[in-house]
Amino acid sequence: MDDSDEKSPWLTIDAKDYEAHMGHPSVGQLQALSGVLRAILERDRPSSLTVLGCATGNGFEHIDPSATTKVVGVDINPDYLTIANKRHEHLQGVVTWMLGDLGSVELPQRTFDHIHAGLIFEYVDASAILPKIATWLVRGGRFSVVLQHPSEKLGAVSTSPAAERLKVLGLILRHIAPSRFIQAAQASRLHWLNSERVELPDSKKLEVLEFVRKD
Numbered sequence: 001m002d003d004s005d006e007k008s009p010w011l012t013i014d015a016k017d018y019e020a021h022m023g024h025p026s027v028g029q030l031q032a033l034s035g036v037l038r039a040i041l042e043r044d045r046p047s048s049l050t051v052l053g054c055a056t057g058n059g060f061e062h063i064d065p066s067a068t069t070k071v072v073g074v075d076i077n078p079d080y081l082t083i084a085n086k087r088h089e090h091l092q093g094v095v096t097w098m099l100g101d102l103g104s105v106e107l108p109q110r111t112f113d114h115i116h117a118g119l120i121f122e123y124v125d126a127s128a129i130l131p132k133i134a135t136w137l138v139r140g141g142r143f144s145v146v147l148q149h150p151s152e153k154l155g156a157v158s159t160s161p162a163a164e165r166l167k168v169l170g171l172i173l174r175h176i177a178p179s180r181f182i183q184a185a186q187a188s189r190l191h192w193l194n195s196e197r198v199e200l201p202d203s204k205k206l207e208v209l210e211f212v213r214k215d
């Protein structure tokens with residue numbers, strides 16, 4: 001979405017419904033996404049980190065402020081950021097919760113060691129945002145992204161008791177194939193490093209991709 005579009009459906013999704021759905025044992029997406037961020041933080045211990053589409057701060061509990069001293073969490077939903085801020089008091093003075101639409105948000109150039117984006121490129125235009133991500137990274141900085149594979153069995157929004165209240169997202173959710181994403185990222189000078197598949201409890205699959213800015 002950009003500023004000229006009508007309001008994002010994400011602004012209509014209550015945080016409780018969002019988390020009840022994503023964290024439902026049969027869906028398991030919150031748990032899987034938190035695990036992806038934890039593994040990256042433990043391996044790389046980046047000094048500076050940006051999380052695009054950070055929602056209510058899932059995974060931020062793994063940030064060690066003695067290693068990662070500058071964090072930006074960006075999201076379009078102000079209620080999610082308020083919850084994230086309350087939940088992650090240990091990051092006060094370290095994290096900036098930035099309200100904004102990824103279509104128009106600006107961050108300082110050559111600043112971040114790592115940029116992470118979990119299940120957000122299903123809702124935003126990768127080709128518009130990837131070139132900006134490349135400029136926000138320092139040389140050698142890493143970019144990690146989690147994409148969702150379409151499921152033949154399940155719809156765009158998985159099944160859970162709260163799923164009905166998230167159905168509106170199905171109207172804007174667009175899967176992007178990992179191969180197409182890699183092409184778009186490489187066109188933005190983000191060099192592909194590796195991919196890993198994660199299977200969810202309901203048999204949906206996520207793809208974790210990593211890139212580096214070399215120049």
Ligand SMILES: C[S@@+](CC[C@H](N)C(=O)[O-])C[C@H]1O[C@@H](n2cnc3c(N)ncnc32)[C@H](O)[C@@H]1O
Nearest residue numbers: 010033053055058075076077101102118119123
């Ligand atoms: C599936 S959730 C992300 C999950 C989260 N990254 C995690 O790891 O648990 C998608 C998030 O992207 C945010 N979002 C959707 N469109 C956006 C946009 N155009 N700009 C900024 N944030 C957006 C939503 O508000 C939501 O919090």
